[in-house]
Amino acid sequence: MPICVYWGEDDFAIEKAVALLRDRVLDPMWTSFNYTSFPPEQADAAIQGLNQVMTPTFGAGGRLVWLINNTLCQHCPDNVLAELLRTLPIIPENSFLLLTSRNKPDERLKSTKLLKQFATEFREFPLIPPWKTELLVQSVNQAALAADVKLTSKTAQLLAESVGNDTRLLYNEIEKLRLYAEGSNKPLDVATVTQLVRNTTQNSLQLAAAIRTGDTAKALGTLADLINASEPGLRIIATLIGQFRTWLWVKIMIESGERNQQAIASAADIGNPKRIYFLQQEIKFLSVEQLISCLPLLLELEISLKQGASEITILQTKVIELCQICRGS
Template sequence: MISILIGNDTYAIEREVEKFKTQTHPLWRDFNIHRFDASSLDIAISAAASVPFGVGSKLIVVENCDFKQFGETGLELLQILPHLPTTTHLVFTAAVIDKRLKVVKHLLLFGKLKEFTLIPPWRTDLIESAIAATAKQMNLSIARDAVSYLAVAIGNDSARRVSELEKLAIYAAGDRITKESASALVPATTANSFQLAEALLRGQASVAIKVLDELLSRAEFPLAIIATLQTQFKTWLWVKAALISGKKSDSEIASLCRLSNPKRLYFLKQEVQAVSTNCLSQALSILFDLEIALKTGEKPDSILSALLRITQLTK
């Protein structure tokens, strides 16, 4: 069997790999599970082509693929896919996939594609549904208002969703989980980069300082924070520019602004109503300069001063 696991929800992908591991024989598991980086595709394919040690099946995981790196050499190596032993389960993991690539087309001929995408943090309705579904899988009884609280407290963090529900299950000991017990055991530390972007857009310096401090205290990667801010401000700039240019059709604006969820446009329009394109473009310029500074050795301490400059632009 061949599986291709794609998406930005790395926790969900790892849980899927763990499921595959349980399908190997427990006595021979340590000998028949192998993980390789995508740069070692030749070694991974060689391992996949061999029979398992002892009895049962073997699992070969090729991680961090972008598929472009395989090239013609990788495509040639993957010609063996239809001839792999039936006892081999070959798994490829990647953040994204380009189905136009020859190597990807070949993989999809013989493999099963599964996507694991994090729920957008602003879709609290979907986050609530995911929490309720996970609780049901764990046979937990949970009150509706407790689910709503957890959606705000946990956000779209799938790993934390599972760990917090496991903690609540132990505390509840079979009883119904209430909002009171959820709020007592699950702190609402949900500061994320989108909240930081909103604070910057509204010129709320004190809120921005608080959110940034919480993000950094949780060891969030500074460049990842900046990348999210850049994406959000680019989206705001595109929406504002589209509105100023006279575009009235929501579907047309959503297409121009590359919005995967057109329903989000309603909120974006409200958010940029009182902000100028000049302000948004200046904010983006500051963020790009900050990215370059961090990549060239600037200390993360410089983030705060740069972000405070943005709040001065937008308030």
Template sequence: MPIQIIWGNDLNACNKFIKKIIDQKVSKIWIEINVSYLNGDDDNQIKQAFDEILTPPLGDGSRVVVLKNNPIFTNKNEDIRIKFEKIYQNIPDNTYFILQNIKKPDSRLKSTKFIQNLIKKDLVLETSFSLPDIWDYEGQKRYLEVTANSMNIQLGEGAAELIMKSIGNDSFNLRNELAKAKIYLSASNRNETKELILKVDEIKNIFNDHQSNIFKIIDHLLQNNINESLIDIHYLLKKGEPALRLNAGLISQIRIHTIVKLLHKSGEQDLPTICKIANISNPKRIFFIRKKVNNTSSNFLIKLMSNLLDIEFSLKKGNNPFNVFTEHLVNLS
């Protein structure tokens, strides 16, 4: 009855972990039959997952059933909980049921309490892969340094900060860029015993010329650096980022920054109250947001929020995303 709970927002690490299980347990000859990827957002696929985990694998090796966006331990659903509790004991020993979700299992749910008992009995394994929050500067820096060290790369002075600015909170790109750096450093290092040290000047030569993410765009917007924000927006659009999803992310974050700014301006200091109004789960984040909006006026944030809502309306009418973002943001500068 090998059940594996995987959660966390580092989807690259989650996928690598799942692939490792499949490579170790499933016969390559029977892999197309004995591996299933199903989506927990679909009730029919949840039912299919429950059916498949009770089916022994065909041929040699094991069967692996992956239920992504697993709702069993994140959403209250008594039907799913009861069904899972009834069938879990009947899962064949050579069938692996992988339950994956970005969210951590909700400890208040009966299903989570049930699975915790199984974990204590070593009947279920739980693994988490979480990236530090984008606002957690020290956490991101530690994560980057640990990742680099795991690849036998030491970071020179200022290297971590430049890498963070270039890549952001993207573990997949981070490992790719560090892998390129390792090849470069190894080739230029004649003394094989000498440790590989990645310096600032080398980062500019090795890493991609342009990386972008939504939080860099937000930083540019908060600094009223509209030209740079549009460059990054256009870059993401060219990479295939859906315009509505990109704008929704901007609206969500700018809304939080605006609320924190207005509450701070009004004299509100109670962190639980601010968290509740701004829908912030970690009170520590408020310190970072206040720092970011310290030199940004309330009127500018309100105007920015209004323009982003106008962008949403215009995008839903089918207008060209490149033109829409440019027309509605350029008048802010």
């Protein structure tokens, strides 16, 4: 009973996983007979998909039925649940049922429990939080290794800062670098990556750094660059909230007398304890009170954006207020 459930916000990673599964299951000569996808807007997509996965395969290879962006793990009508109970245990070995969704499965639902019981793959594809720089660098190194692109630690860091957690952009840039370096065994240098990789000038972490130092002019300039680069406002605010929470945790731990970098990293949810030293330097001139005062402003900004406030105006206003708080040091 080969059943795969993929979910998460990293659409590109899900697309890659689906392509790998499709290549593994289907015979290219018989794909048109044995591959069916059901978009979410199609009426009774789940019922039709479950009926289709029980259809014997034609010719060579297996059968793949894909329920795209389905909601069975968020809301499952009784008739669909009954069909799942009847079908999942008896899906033929050479037929694959694939369900994908951006939303996390609701573990309380009977449909989710049933799919977890029978699924051979139950995988999440999350976006790496933009402020977890060590994980972004790790992702860059994995992509470079897979494409046989040689990077130094500095170029990997630069590439991570440039593309952030945009997996699709990362692989596009890695492919560009691969074509440029084809035939060369030397690692790419910083100058080359800077010239070839786009979006290397500004990111939301640089905005957080400008706010931290109270440099209003630089912060507004960085914000303008982000907006001009079509960076979504909610993604900007998510990065700022994550970064300020990290700074706050580190500051609280230090002021409480904690000196063990491993303990501080664990409390602040930082993967690499060696980053603690640099974080300490970043917040050396900020107080716990200042960092705490920033969080309500950031949450107000998030709520305003979600309620449809003018993005540019509200972002500029809150960035100025945040700089004023941090400049108090």
